[in-house]
Amino acid sequence: MKNIIKATAAIVVILLTFGCSTEYLNPVPKTSLSDLTVFDTKDRVVAQVNGMYAMMKSGQFLGGRFFVYNDVRCENFIPKSSNLVTNFATWNHTVVSSTNEVQNLWSAVYAAVNAINVFLEGLDENWENGKLKEKITEAEYKQFKSEAYTLRAICYFDLLQMYSKPYNQGNGANQGVPLRLKAQKSSGENDLAPSTVAEVYTQILKDLNDAELLAIDKYTTDLLNTTRIHRNTIIAFKTRVLLHMQNWAGVVNESAKIVSSTTPPFKATTGVPHELNPSYANIFAAPYTSKESIFSMPFTTTNTPGTQNGLPHYYSPSSSESYYLGTAAGSTFSKMDPSDARRTMLVTDSQGRYFLGKFLDYTNLTNYAPVIRYAEVLLNRAEAFVRAGGSVTQEAVDLLNAVRTRSFPGGAYTTADFATPADFYDAVLLERNIEFLGEGMRNLDIMRLSLTIPAKDGGSMGSVPAIAPGSATYIWPVPVNELNFNKLMTPNN
Numbered sequence: 001m002k003n004i005i006k007a008t009a010a011i012v013v014i015l016l017t018f019g020c021s022t023e024y025l026n027p028v029p030k031t032s033l034s035d036l037t038v039f040d041t042k043d044r045v046v047a048q049v050n051g052m053y054a055m056m057k058s059g060q061f062l063g064g065r066f067f068v069y070n071d072v073r074c075e076n077f078i079p080k081s082s083n084l085v086t087n088f089a090t091w092n093h094t095v096v097s098s099t100n101e102v103q104n105l106w107s108a109v110y111a112a113v114n115a116i117n118v119f120l121e122g123l124d125e126n127w128e129n130g131k132l133k134e135k136i137t138e139a140e141y142k143q144f145k146s147e148a149y150t151l152r153a154i155c156y157f158d159l160l161q162m163y164s165k166p167y168n169q170g171n172g173a174n175q176g177v178p179l180r181l182k183a184q185k186s187s188g189e190n191d192l193a194p195s196t197v198a199e200v201y202t203q204i205l206k207d208l209n210d211a212e213l214l215a216i217d218k219y220t221t222d223l224l225n226t227t228r229i230h231r232n233t234i235i236a237f238k239t240r241v242l243l244h245m246q247n248w249a250g251v252v253n254e255s256a257k258i259v260s261s262t263t264p265p266f267k268a269t270t271g272v273p274h275e276l277n278p279s280y281a282n283i284f285a286a287p288y289t290s291k292e293s294i295f296s297m298p299f300t301t302t303n304t305p306g307t308q309n310g311l312p313h314y315y316s317p318s319s320s321e322s323y324y325l326g327t328a329a330g331s332t333f334s335k336m337d338p339s340d341a342r343r344t345m346l347v348t349d350s351q352g353r354y355f356l357g358k359f360l361d362y363t364n365l366t367n368y369a370p371v372i373r374y375a376e377v378l379l380n381r382a383e384a385f386v387r388a389g390g391s392v393t394q395e396a397v398d399l400l401n402a403v404r405t406r407s408f409p410g411g412a413y414t415t416a417d418f419a420t421p422a423d424f425y426d427a428v429l430l431e432r433n434i435e436f437l438g439e440g441m442r443n444l445d446i447m448r449l450s451l452t453i454p455a456k457d458g459g460s461m462g463s464v465p466a467i468a469p470g471s472a473t474y475i476w477p478v479p480v481n482e483l484n485f486n487k488l489m490t491p492n493n
Helices: 002-009 011-016 042-056 065-072 100-128 138-163 197-214 222-227 231-244 248-255 311-315 374-389 394-407 421-435 442-448 480-485
Strands: 077-079 175-178 194-196 293-297 323-325 369-373
Touching (some): 042 100, 042 138, 065 077, 065 100, 065 138, 065 442, 100 138, 138 175, 138 197, 138 442, 175 197, 194 197, 197 231, 231 248, 231 293, 231 369, 231 374, 231 442, 248 374, 293 374, 369 374, 374 394, 374 421, 394 421
Antiparallel strands (some): 077 323, 175 194, 293 369
16 A cells, blocks of 8 residues: 555556557656646547556566466466466465465555546546637547446456455455545555455446446557457456356346357457357467457567566476476366367477467567456357256357467367256366466455365475365455555455
8 A cells, every 4th residue: 555655646647657659558758747747638638548448557467477486376387496486376376465476466456546536536627617628639549548437447446356255255244355436545544444246346347337438448559459459359358257156147248248149159249259269279360360369468579567467478398487287187288189270279388288278478478468358258258158048048158169260170069068057067167267278267256156266286396285166265355455454454354
């Protein structure tokens, strides 16, 4: 909290020292500006919009580490290094309140939240007093608000996944996180009690629903459609939120807005025409802007996630601190068919260890970080159909097959393959585990269903016991800095 308040004191100036590159959201130094003039021109308003995205794609957050934490907590990966700086404590479940990753993620997300709140308050105030009406259009005003609401919703959703018990434990009655919805500009505003998990989810859905009403349908380029918030981004993210709340009917209803067909090929016919990319490998190849990529964090050679933060640092064989796939019997690797494109694109090092082929630009760190893809929306819809109806339908199987057979043409399921709905859920979870390796999905899926985090055999790195849903280490502790500077915050275990 102390670090957040320090950042808050100069947040407007920080945002406006970021020149605006509407294509890459790439911060470029510019003259510092007083908070009295930050809405004086359209360029300055747009610079603040870009500043919000820049905060989100911090290497400590969606620039890389958030995804890595959610993958290496689980059973798929083994570290090459025991360096605590590169998430070894997260891998072996030994983090405490003072551990760097516990404190850094919290600080990075709340810094982004505060930047968003500062912008929203200033935007509304200047629009309502008429100072913006000759500088931006009403459509631009609404779109900027939509982006801010959505980014704030993503921040709070991601915080809950690390620091709060899942929604299904107590129907959201457990301790959530402090719900900061106003700009913090002094340390006198530190003290705020945590809301419940349910209260935070209610605000997340409010932000997303409000954002959807204001959002633009699409931009004029694939790049902007991939890296900026639009209507379909919001809908896609709502399907994830509702899935975690186990609101199956809600997932079905929201996904229907962007999965317009009941039979393959599935695609969105309004807004950005999202669909699965025919090639799995090409999703992760430059320019990273396929119609499947709903929202990603962009990087360039001059705008990287930083040292020891980006996805290539953690998944490329070139890195001495990366993570490779476990291949023992029963592992996810062992369950991938040898002909599956998601397996054939894996790469090996001189020791024959398998690494992801998704994020290989270890030299320049320009791989985009995928926040949400259309494949997830299809799998969310498939799972929700069966959980809502209690039976395995042809449409649910078709949705699952659309993702599965894109990479494994010989692996199509039929309804007869599933004797019970539970068999279907197992198939969907396995498919999600394979499809989203390295994209931060595994821990999210385990926790939303209150499953046990599997044990790990890391060879020379040691073994790690399974973590049951009731264990104190199932979620991260509240950071010590938050407890020290927010007198109304309490431990979460």
